Amino acid sequence: MIYSNNPSGDPTRAAAAFTYQIASAYLQDTWRINDDFRIAYGLRSETYSVDQQPALNANFVTRNGFSNQSTYDGLTIVMPRISFNWDAPADIRVSGGVGLFSGGLPDVFLSNSYSNTGVLTVGVDIQRNANGTFRDANNSPGFTQEIGAIALNNLVNANFGRSVPAQVLGLLGGIAPPPNAETNSIAPDLDIPSEWKLNLAATGEAFGLRLGA
Numbered sequence: 001m002i003y004s005n006n007p008s009g010d011p012t013r014a015a016a017a018f019t020y021q022i023a024s025a026y027l028q029d030t031w032r033i034n035d036d037f038r039i040a041y042g043l044r045s046e047t048y049s050v051d052q053q054p055a056l057n058a059n060f061v062t063r064n065g066f067s068n069q070s071t072y073d074g075l076t077i078v079m080p081r082i083s084f085n086w087d088a089p090a091d092i093r094v095s096g097g098v099g100l101f102s103g104g105l106p107d108v109f110l111s112n113s114y115s116n117t118g119v120l121t122v123g124v125d126i127q128r129n130a131n132g133t134f135r136d137a138n139n140s141p142g143f144t145q146e147i148g149a150i151a152l153n154n155l156v157n158a159n160f161g162r163s164v165p166a167q168v169l170g171l172l173g174g175i176a177p178p179p180n181a182e183t184n185s186i187a188p189d190l191d192i193p194s195e196w197k198l199n200l201a202a203t204g205e206a207f208g209l210r211l212g213a
Contacts, residue, residue: 014120018114020051035087066188070190079194094200113185118177124171125138135148142170147167
């Protein structure tokens with residue numbers, strides 16, 4: 001049986017609970033060079049703010065030299081964009097543009113920093129030995145053969161696999177988070193993901209059909 005939870009037994013104390021806001025600003029201008037050619041250009045700015053921080057893991061700081069509490073807070077991305085429209089001869093319209101775009105950032109990037117800090121969860125790994133005895137691979141204080149039997153010998157119990165025996169839950173309170181626990185953290189020099197996009201299109205009529213490319 002492998003089981004992890006907050007030492008209190010309350011999973012909400014180890015859950016990813018956070019909110020963030022994005023403040024956006026956009027500036028655009030259109031330059032009509034002549035009746036047939038127009039250029040639009042502008043800037044979009046997005047600044048992130050996060051009120052909560054992940055729980056500090058001092059061992060992580062010692063190992064890596066930076067904090068595991070980095071978030072999107074204070075990150076700003078500025079996205080320049082420019083496009084054009086040209087009403088070419090022969091009833092052909094040409095348009096295109098290039099710009100930097102962001103958005104749709106997966107929340108899992110940030111949520112794992114809250115739920116996998118290495119200090120809010122502990123676990124047991126109860127196994128059966130070849131001779132029928134039991135052991136906890138995590139060497140939890142307070143583990144006994146009786147607890148091992150309760151964890152692994154209740155296959156006929158209607159709740160097996162759906163609930164954790166109270167005796168196993170009781171082990172969690174005496175376990176200290178391991179110093180090298182697995183963690184998920186954001187690098188302090190993270191930039192908001194973005195990509196450059198370029199498009200070019202032309203439309204016109206030929207043989208009574210509207211064509212585009």
